[in-house]
Amino acid sequence: MKATGATLAMLLDRGELHPSGSPGIYVQxxxxxxxxxxxxxxxxxxxxxxxxxxxxxxxxxxGATATAHKYDMHFPELLAxxxxxxxxxxxxxxxxxxxxxxxxxxxVCHLLYPLLGxxxxxxxxxxxLYAMKGSVFRAExxxxxxxxxxxxxxxxxxxxxxERVETFAEAWRSRWTGFCDRFGLDGQxxxxxxxxxxxxxxxxxxxxxxxxxxxxxxxxxxxLDCAISSINRHGPHFSDVWDLRxxxxxRAMSACVAFGLxxxxxxxxxxxxxxxxxxxxxxxxEGAAR
Numbered sequence: 019m020k021a022t023g024a025t026l027a028m029l030l031d032r033g034e035l036h037p038s039g040s041p042g043i044y045v046q047x048x049x050x051x052x053x054x055x056x057x058x059x060x061x062x063x064x065x066x067x068x069x070x071x072x073x074x075x076x077x078x079x080x081g082a083t084a085t086a087h088k089y090d091m092h093f094p095e096l097l098a099x100x101x102x103x104x105x106x107x108x109x110x111x112x113x114x115x116x117x118x119x120x121x122x123x124x125x126v127c128h129l130l131y132p133l134l135g136x137x138x139x140x141x142x143x144x145x146x147l148y149a150m151k152g153s154v155f156r157a158e159x160x161x162x163x164x165x166x167x168x169x170x171x172x173x174x175x176x177x178x179x180x181e182r183v184e185t186f187a188e189a190w191r192s193r194w195t196g197f198c199d200r201f202g203l204d205g206q207x208x209x210x211x212x213x214x215x216x217x218x219x220x221x222x223x224x225x226x227x228x229x230x231x232x233x234x235x236x237x238x239x240x241x242l243d244c245a246i247s248s249i250n251r252h253g254p255h256f257s258d259v260w261d262l263r264x265x266x267x268x269r270a271m272s273a274c275v276a277f278g279l280x281x282x283x284x285x286x287x288x289x290x291x292x293x294x295x296x297x298x299x300x301x302x303x304e305g306a307a308r
Contacts, residue, residue: 020240020241020288021240022161022162022163022240022241022242023161023162023163023240024163024240025163025239025240025284025287025288026161026162026163026284029050029287029292030044033047034046034047034049034050034292035047035050040159040167041159041160041161041167042158042159042160042165042166042167042168043166043167043168044166046280049292049296050283050292052296052300053283053286053287053292053295053296053299054170054279054280054283055303056296056299056300056302056303057201057277057279057282057283057286057299058151058172058279059303060197060200060201060299060302060303061172061197061277061279061282062149062172063302064193064196064197065149065174068147069146069147070147070148070149070174071146071147071148071149072148072149072150073129073130073133073148073149073150073151074150074151074152075123075126075129075130075150075151075152076123076129076152077122077123077152077153077154077155078100078120078121078122078123079120079121079123079128079129080119080120080121081099081119081120081121082119083121083128083129083132084097084121084124084128086132086259087128087131087255087256087259089124089125089128090121091216092212092214092215092216092219092222093124093212093213093214093215094215095157095158095215096124096156096157096158096213097121097122097124097157098121098122098155098156098157099119099120099121099122100119100120100121100122122154122155123152123153123154123155124154124155124156125154125171125276126150126151126152126154126171126173126276127150127173127175127274127276129150129152130148130150130175131256131259131260131262131272132260134177134260134262135259135260135261135262138260138261138262138263139261143265144177144262144263144270145177145178145179145264145265145270146176146177146178147174147175147176147186148174148175148176148177149172149173149174150171150172150173150174150175151170151171151172151173152170152171153168153169153170153171154168154169154170154171155167155168162240162242163239163240163244163284163288164239164240164242164244164245164281164284166280166281169278169279169280169281170278170279170280171276171277171278171279172276172277172279173274173275173276173277174274174275174276175272175273175274176272176273176274177257177262177270177271177272178264178270178271179264179268179270179271180271183251183271183272183273184251184273186273186275187249187251187273187275190249190275191207191233194207194235194247197235198235198237200298200302201282201286201298201299201302202286202289202290202298203237203246203285203286203289204237204238204289205235205236205237205246206235206236206237206243207233207234207235207236208233208234208236208243209227209230209232209233210226210227210232210233210234210245210248211223211224211226211227211232212226212232229251230251231250231251231253232248232249232250232251233248233249234247234248234249235247235248237282237285237289238285238288238289239281239284239285239288240288244281244284244285245278245281246277246278246281246282246285247275247276247277247278247282248275248276249273249274249275250273250274250275250276251271251273252271252272252273252274253271253272254269254270254271255272256272257269257270257271257272283295286298286299
């Protein structure tokens with residue numbers, strides 16, 4: 019069995035990735051970037067049918083959004099704050115106005131729901147399909163190949179009636195299988211749970227597994243299971259926060275599908291080597307473009 023950081027160590031040794039000085043934060047070389055871009059293009063080609071509104075998200079968001087979503091309650095150890103410069107320019111954290119507090123985005127779709135909430139407050143519709151891409155940060159430094167702190171995510175979100183959201187989520191099972199076939203990956207679909215903390219963590223993890231709210235597509239990486247994609251059914255969680263409703267007045271449900279682009283690249287490199295992974299991904303990317 020490979021060491022848990024073997025693929026990462028190989029890429030660092032060959033100069034395909036470069037250390038930043040902090041575990042889990044890497045500068046990407048040209049060929050690794052090419053692979054990530056090709057994977058993203060092929061994933062986009064597998065986008066489900068329908069009219070999607072596209073967004074590119076920034077890497078920061080208001081800390082108040084994390085609080086509204088209860089992310090800081092359930093995953094406080096993953097959240098990283100950004101200390102704002104004060105009006106006087108001294109940059110002293112002790113004097114920063116908490117109303118200006120920013121956090122690094124832990125999940126791309128967290129920026130979508132307040133946007134939809136502002137639309138809803140103006141009487142505009144929020145039911146629809148949304149495609150998003152952005153960089154996320156989770157404060158979990160590690161030497162494992164799969165455990166990066168800063169990485170890029172391609173995500174789709176469906177907001178609407180429960181039936182539509184469920185159809186959207188279930189359709190990704192077959193897309194996952196087709197994606198693994200195209201890239202020669204040995205993928206498995208598993209029931210999963212988020213790393214909740216606090217006194218209710220065990221109950222929440224158990225509920226997610228029992229209801230199948232979270233599914234992961236896992237592939238081997240250095241002898242471990244590595245989740246390269248996930249389906250997350252939110253129910254009315256975000257709609258309750260931002261008062262998102264369908265045209266008939268019913269509370270909207272939501273679900274998202276997310277791909278970790280660097281994780282997918284690493285799983286492909288583990289299976290095929292960097293040259294083989296590039297050949298597969300770029301061939302598929304060219305096919306998708308035709």
